[in-house]
Amino acid sequence: MNAKAHPVTATDPTERKPSEKGAAENNISQLQAVIFDVDGTLAETELAGHRVAFNRAFKEFGLDWHWSAALYGELLAVTGGKERIRLYVETYANQMLGRADLDAWVASLHQRKSEIYSELVLSGAIPLRPGVARLIQELRTAGIRIAIATTTTPAGLRSLIMANFRHDMDMLFEVIGAGDIVAAKKPAPDIYQWVLGRLNLPPEACLAVEDSYPGLAAARAAGVPTLVTVNGYTADQNFDGALSVVSDLGEPNVPANPIAGLPLTQECVDLNQLRTWHRLYSETSQRAVL
Structure with missing residues (x-):
């Protein structure tokens, strides 16, 4: 920093x-x-960058989640990628709330999403x-x-x-x-x-x-x-x-x-x-x- x-x-x-x-x-x-x-x-960066990276990360993690443009707009009510994953879990996938390792899992998912996002950006897509x-x-x-x-x-x-x-x-x-x-x-x-x-x-x-x-x-x-x-x-x-x-x-x-x-x-x-x-x-x- x-x-x-x-x-x-x-x-x-x-x-x-x-x-x-x-x-x-x-x-x-x-x-x-x-x-x-x-x-x-x-x-x-949001529509063609972060949203795309989230969806690709979901697929790699074996999730059937897909954040459409409209849904992602709703999730933008909170700031921060990990916070948006949390909001989605609480709203649309609350069965995940019982995971004992939820915080670590969210952090891992977000880390992979961030890596995919960096790859997208470096490709000149944004x-x-x-x-x-x-x-x-x-x-x-x-x-x-x-x-x-x-x-x-x-x-x-x-x-x-x-x-x-x-x-x-x-x-x-x-x-x-x-x-x-x-x-x-x-x-x-x-x-x-x-x-x-x-x-x-x-x-x-x-x-x-x-x-x-x-x-x-x-x-x-x-x-x-x-x-x-x-x-x-x-x-x-x-x-x-x-x-x-x-x-x-x-x-x-x-x-x-x-x-x-x-x-x-x-x-x-x-x-x-x-x-x-x-x-x-x-x-x-x-x-x-x-």
Whole structure:
């Protein structure tokens, strides 16, 4: 797990000089880091990736289970692959609840599913969503710090990044919060709090990019303003409280479509647009405090 965070100082912020306090407040009002979700945000991984991998793993384990597109949409109500297997068992295969080794069996099934998913991703079957590679490159060029906050496994993330960027994920993202690194998964804020701690940044200095209500709820609970890029599974979810909701990040000449929240003022979501949204958020937050 990558956690190349800046060192935490022991200085008490209340002891800062007035000029230092002003500089700190100014830094918070400026966008310093962008934290990305993975599944459904960086790529459309669910329908043609995770779902397919689950079904292949079920077959290898001698199960007659099959997760259709519609059923998988229902299971997405919970985050985490092991948690979805558990939900399916409790709802559709409760005879399995009597297994003494259920936890170990679920972990083994999920491990095989993760291996199959990595193979699918490395084959090039799951490209990034529009605008993702462009925006990440813009952020890197501008020196904006980039992090990940996801429930997907580190191996799955590594395969997705390697297949699409031809770089290891540690070269692109400063902090990576993935898999079971925290016990409570989204919509709990734990993964965002973990990432913020390693970035050593306050939530107000960051911006999250999510695709679902649980992701939005997790980021907001951690105090991070959030952009939502919807997909086929999440388009009808409630995104009240998001900075802005758009169809995707868009590409030049292939515009993103605005849906709700702060307006999209150009064809695609780029660093300037993120900075504009973040500035408006900061100004609104400051007025609310006064």
